[in-house]
Amino acid sequence: xxxxxxxxxxxxxxYKQIAQLEGVMAGRKALAKQVRMVWATEHADWKxxxxx
Numbered sequence: 001x002x003x004x005x006x007x008x009x010x011x012x013x014x015y016k017q018i019a020q021l022e023g024v025m026a027g028r029k030a031l032a033k034q035v036r037m038v039w040a041t042e043h044a045d046w047k048x049x050x051x052x
Contacts, residue, residue, distance in 0.1 A: 015031040015034065015035065016028065016031060019031065
């Protein structure tokens with residue numbers, strides 16, 4: 001998934017397609033968890049006023 005955020009071509013593809021290209025067996029549920037984890041990590045240090 002890290003390459004998907006760095007490569008512009010991968011950035012336009014769905015995670016499932018990227019996983020297939022990379023030879024990774026990943027289901028929809030696992031990919032959704034990955035997306036939620038990335039979002040949570042990016043926003044972990046936000047202060048309450050930033051959420052408004």
